[in-house]
Amino acid sequence: MIPSCDPAAEAVFRRVRADNDLEVTVERLLCAIRLGVVPEGGRFPAERDLSARLGVSRVTLREAIQLLRRRGHVESRRGRGGGTFVAVPPPRPTPDEARRGLGAAGTALDDLLAFRRTLETGAVVRLAETGLTTDQHDLLDRRVGVAADAGPADYRRCDTVFHITLAQLTGSERTVAAVTDTRMRINQLMDVAPLTEAALAASDGEHRRIVRAVRARDPEAARLALGAHLAGVERRLRELLG
Incomplete structure (x- = not known):
């Protein structure tokens, strides 16, 4: 359930x-x-x-x-x-299928990545500007911890929950819906390539830097931490899909 x-x-x-x-x-x-x-x-x-x-x-x-x-x-x-x-295993797209999926949706890869960066940067900057309650900070810490403990099979879901939680804490339902939809499309593309332990470890460290910047109420540090986190995914997708 x-x-x-x-x-x-x-x-x-x-x-x-x-x-x-x-x-x-x-x-x-x-x-x-x-x-x-x-x-x-x-x-x-x-x-x-x-x-x-x-x-x-x-x-x-x-x-x-x-x-x-x-x-x-x-x-x-x-x-x-x-x-x-x-289904086990679910269908995994090839790079060509992923490219066709983007085309069918009328979306270019660079446009999708730019939209995601704009959405999520805006979310973390707003959180750093407005601040969070102790309970909200504790929630983010739990999300980071759950992702850190997850293996490759469950990591993408835990990472997704962390990013959606950031959007939810802004209090904007439209932001949550947009982040969810964009993340679904990103995950579909990332299914082309398996996760590695090195990538998981790097992602965990980046999550913690994002949360520290939000906790410190430092919008610029939050922007930079989120940007560094997204840059690896963007680079990998461009390598895979061109």
């Missing part, structure tokens, strides 16, 4: 507000997979609960699941303990 307090789950499984319910529902379920909200082999919430959380009909949800099943992202199991599960 996905904890109701999981910030990535809260962001992904929020109510659908769009004319094309089916398309958006498919995108949300894919987002849950790519962000690691529902991990490999993990089960989605029960159909009744998930349709209520998304605010769509069970018919629409079933159609979305059928589309994802045909694409190989999920599998359905019947009987006791059944439900909808993320």
Whole structure:
């Protein structure tokens, strides 16, 4: 079961507000997979609960699941303990498939990376300017600790939760939604390359520098720390996708 307090789950499984319910529902379920909200082999919430959380009909949800099943992202199991599960292993894009996905979405890689940097820089600078409560600082420390303890299989989800938490602490729902959507697209691209232990260790140190800058209420240090953190991902994606 996905904890109701999981910030990535809260962001992904929020109510659908769009004319094309089916398309958006498919995108949300894919987002849950790519962000690691529902991990490999993990089960989605029960159909009744998930349709209520998304605010769509069970018919629409079933159609979305059928589309994802045909694409190989999920599998359905019947009987006791059944439900909808993320495929093991889930489909991994090749660099060419990742490039085509960007093209189909009408998004250039540089545009996506610039948008993410703008969003997340704005978030950490605002947090450093306004300050956080003791409980909020403790929450960030816990997020950093959970990511540091995670192995390669779960790291991307924990890293995603850390970044979404930064967005949530700004108090802006639009920022949370935009960061979640952008991170989903970044994760889809990063699935092309496996994580390494060295990359995980570097990322952990960068997380801690971001949190220290926010705690010190130093907007410039927060901007620089966040920029250094994103630079490695940007460099890697440009190497992979050109």
